[in-house]
Amino acid sequence: MSLTALFLDEFWSLVEVTLCCKMMTEDHSGQYIKQVFNEMMEEWGIPPHKVSAVTSDNGENIRLALELLDNPPNHMRCFGHTINNGVSGVISTCQGLQESLAKAHSARSWLSSDKVWRAYVKYVLEMHNKTPKMLPSPCKTRWWVDLHIAEAVVGQYRWMWGFVTSYRLGKFLGEIPSRENISVLKAYVKALKPVEKISSLLCAERYVTCSMVLPMTYILDPESSFYGGEDLALNAFTTLQWVTEENEEEMDQGQEGEDDDDIPLSDYAALQPKAIHRAISEKLKKRYNPPLPPDDDTRAAIEFERAAACNTVLCRVSFLDPRFRSQILEADCTLAKTGLMEETVDSAAPPNRAENRGTTQQNQNTAVLSAASAVMSLFKRRRQEHQGQQEAAIESDPKDAAKKAFAKELLLYEGLPDAELTEDPFKWWQGHSGSLPLLSRLARKYLIIPASSVPSERLFSTGGNVIIDTRTSLTGLNAEMLIFISQNQAHCPLPV
Numbered sequence: 001m002s003l004t005a006l007f008l009d010e011f012w013s014l015v016e017v018t019l020c021c022k023m024m025t026e027d028h029s030g031q032y033i034k035q036v037f038n039e040m041m042e043e044w045g046i047p048p049h050k051v052s053a054v055t056s057d058n059g060e061n062i063r064l065a066l067e068l069l070d071n072p073p074n075h076m077r078c079f080g081h082t083i084n085n086g087v088s089g090v091i092s093t094c095q096g097l098q099e100s101l102a103k104a105h106s107a108r109s110w111l112s113s114d115k116v117w118r119a120y121v122k123y124v125l126e127m128h129n130k131t132p133k134m135l136p137s138p139c140k141t142r143w144w145v146d147l148h149i150a151e152a153v154v155g156q157y158r159w160m161w162g163f164v165t166s167y168r169l170g171k172f173l174g175e176i177p178s179r180e181n182i183s184v185l186k187a188y189v190k191a192l193k194p195v196e197k198i199s200s201l202l203c204a205e206r207y208v209t210c211s212m213v214l215p216m217t218y219i220l221d222p223e224s225s226f227y228g229g230e231d232l233a234l235n236a237f238t239t240l241q242w243v244t245e246e247n248e249e250e251m252d253q254g255q256e257g258e259d260d261d262d263i264p265l266s267d268y269a270a271l272q273p274k275a276i277h278r279a280i281s282e283k284l285k286k287r288y289n290p291p292l293p294p295d296d297d298t299r300a301a302i303e304f305e306r307a308a309a310c311n312t313v314l315c316r317v318s319f320l321d322p323r324f325r326s327q328i329l330e331a332d333c334t335l336a337k338t339g340l341m342e343e344t345v346d347s348a349a350p351p352n353r354a355e356n357r358g359t360t361q362q363n364q365n366t367a368v369l370s371a372a373s374a375v376m377s378l379f380k381r382r383r384q385e386h387q388g389q390q391e392a393a394i395e396s397d398p399k400d401a402a403k404k405a406f407a408k409e410l411l412l413y414e415g416l417p418d419a420e421l422t423e424d425p426f427k428w429w430q431g432h433s434g435s436l437p438l439l440s441r442l443a444r445k446y447l448i449i450p451a452s453s454v455p456s457e458r459l460f461s462t463g464g465n466v467i468i469d470t471r472t473s474l475t476g477l478n479a480e481m482l483i484f485i486s487q488n489q490a491h492c493p494l495p496v
């Protein structure tokens with residue numbers, strides 16, 4: 001288990017430190033993770049209210065651990081994992097896809113056997129004067145490997161077809177996918193290529209804020225006015241252009257082979273990209289932008305509560321990002337403004353705030369636990385939000401200085417032009433912190449939340465480098481310390 005902290009220093013520069021990596025001795029129960037988490041917080045002297053949010057994978061045990069804390073922080077569920085989840089679902093729900101993928105896999109394994117591969121390479125060299133690229137090896141836990149295999153098979157299909165018809169009198173024709181299968185695979189590649197890019201961007205080594213999550217879910221949602229449609233890739237990348245420059249090369253490199261436009265998408269396949277996006281977007285919505293559950297479904301009500309909590313944070317983050325605030329729905333902005341105003345007013349209120357927080361959190365938890373009331377609390381909350389919104393509009397409470405100041409800043413903020421996509425949102429806020437003191441404080445708090453826990457998980461690969469066979473006498477504690485140092489190299493003073 002590893003815990004990475006992100007924070008902004010006084011110059012609005014992002015700092016990333018590994019707080020700890022621990023060999024988990026007992027089983028990874030929520031109770032145990034909670035205990036380890038608490039210990040780490042204490043060891044570093046981080047008070048609970050300073051934690052904006054915790055981003056984790058979708059493990060139930062981590063969720064449980066966070067809910068068990070006295071002051072449960074916001075919990076953001078990793079975008080990368082959620083996308084993975086959505087894509088895996090797609091493969092099993094889109095009819096014909098599984099079969100076509102299976103075909104691509106068997107073609108790969110047939111072609112990759114030594115003897116056949118040599119003959120194939122010879123054939124392609126003779127007929128096309130090119131050398132085919134090896135087909136990627138399969139990997140069950142990584143959906144994008146399937147995508148790469150499909151891509152390679154589609155890209156080289158003409159060669160494969162020419163080869164298989166001439167090789168050993170066409171005896172192996174059945175080994176490679178049919179044209180219909182290729183048509184389905186093409187649709188699959190078309191639909192998922194941009195999704196792969198989106199998820200790899202959001203899990204990039206370089207920190208990417210949560211503010212992209214909502215815009216991304218809208219771009220993937222065929223029901224949304226932001227849907228990228230046929231140009232999904234293009235639209236997504238215009239949105240993300242600030243991080244893509246370095247990825248462009250990789251994107252263009254594509255698969256070699258000939259452009260094979262003599263296999264158009266069949267009518268069925270042509271509908272697939274949208275269906276695939278819809279399926280992924282359903283999963284994303286469930287996590288980040290939930291529809292109301294049916295009255296009698298208590299499980300759904302609990303899930304809804306969690307997702308709604310996520311959504312609340314995401315709306316605020318996107319609203320506070322001057323690059324993305326106009327790429328979310330009006331309703332999201334309203335929700336964000338109301339919530340942020342409340343937060344500002346709350347924190348301006350006299351002390352015993354910590355206690356207040358505690359009780360509301362506790363109330364919320366009880367609501368989560370007693371499922372029936374979860375739905376009620378939801379309606380109540382929506383109503384409160386609605387009321388809050390009205391009050392915000394009228395600015396009806398002249399006594400409340402904080403409220404007024406906040407409303408004034410809000411007006412100013414919304415009047416400013418959107419930031420360029422290439423701009424660093426932290427630098428933007430640094431530049432505006434003088435004129436927007438309240439909002440910039442909130443921006444510090446919310447924009448720091450990472451969209452993905454993947455960077456933290458990279459630690460496991462560091463772990464792999466440290467715990468190598470030659471160090472058989474390495475004790476658990478020493479291994480932890482070595483990983484800790486190697487992760488935090490940037491912050492260690494150089495030896496003289």
Ligand SMILES: *[C@@H]1O[C@H](CO)[C@@H](O)[C@H](O)[C@H]1NC(C)=O
Pocket residue numbers: 095096097099100177178179180181184
């Ligand atoms: C895959 O190809 C086989 C053989 O032509 C065909 O029977 C099957 O329906 C195809 N499946 C899909 C999903 O295209």
